[in-house]
Amino acid sequence: MKILVTGFDPFDNDKINPAIEAVKLLPDSIAGAEIIKLEIPTKFNVSAEVVKTAIEKYQPDYVLNIGQAGGRFAITPERIAINLDDGRIADNAGYQPLNATIHEDVATAYFTQLPIKAMTRAIRAAGLPAAVSNTAGTYVCNHIFYQVQYMREKFFPNIKAGFIHIPFLPNQVVARPETPALSLEDDVKGLTAAIRAIVERDSKGDIETVEGTIQ
Structure with missing residues (x-):
């Protein structure tokens, strides 16, 4: 099994982004699955193409x-x-979409x-x-989450995909x-547990079954 895990580069006025820093420190293998790590740009109109290229290259089973x-x-x-781009701030290319649809029709x-509830329990x-x-x-973040789901529907029906947000770093x-x-x-520990x-x-064959409640 191969899992493509991506993390964004720094944006706004921050010099660091915990997403890519945590991704870089993930083990190369988790529970027998190969972990492929990829840095992606915090840019609406570029990030999806970077991920699509990586999916074509590595043929992962999962994209996280x-x-x-x-x-x-x-x-x-x-x-x-959701099918919406609405930037509170401009991205790293200076682009700030407002109330824009990602894909029509x-x-x-x-x-x-x-299995987000199982992942939450594991963390x-x-x-x-x-x-x-x-x-x-x-x-x-929502843009790339939506775009990968769109790619799954249109081009890569065999992958499963999702997104995890993590908090700021102390510094x-x-x-x-x-x-x-x-x-x-702790970011690395939590992401490893989720993966x-x-x-x-997946090994139990019930990745898409209805999960129990979690508070």
Whole structure:
């Protein structure tokens, strides 16, 4: 099994992005699955092509995109991607879409194929805060989440895909009083636990079954 895991480069005024830093430190193999690591640009009109090229090259079974969600307290597997780009700020190319549809005449939203509740339980079992999220926002994180789902529908029907948001790193909140943060070590620990849950559910053949409640 191969899992393509992506992380964004720094954006806005930050010099670091926990997403790519955590991805780079993931083990090369988790529960027997090969982990392929990829840095992607925080750019609406470029990120999807970078991921599509990587899917064509590596032929992964899963695609897991990781992004930063400043202000969140927990590691949050995402449930749904929406067909909307609406940038609070411009991306790294200076582009700031406002209320823009990503693709015409396709789904308003896509649900992940990943076992997000099992992933959340696994992260918590590792001793870290985690919660299922029902909004990936409208910035480049949601954009790539939606775009990979679109690619799955149109080009790569055999892959399963999803998204996880992680909080700021401690050094990012020095000038952001009362803002939560999580260490890079804990990010890696949490993401590893989530990926292990994906592999374990896949090995049981019930990756898409209805999961139990989680609070």
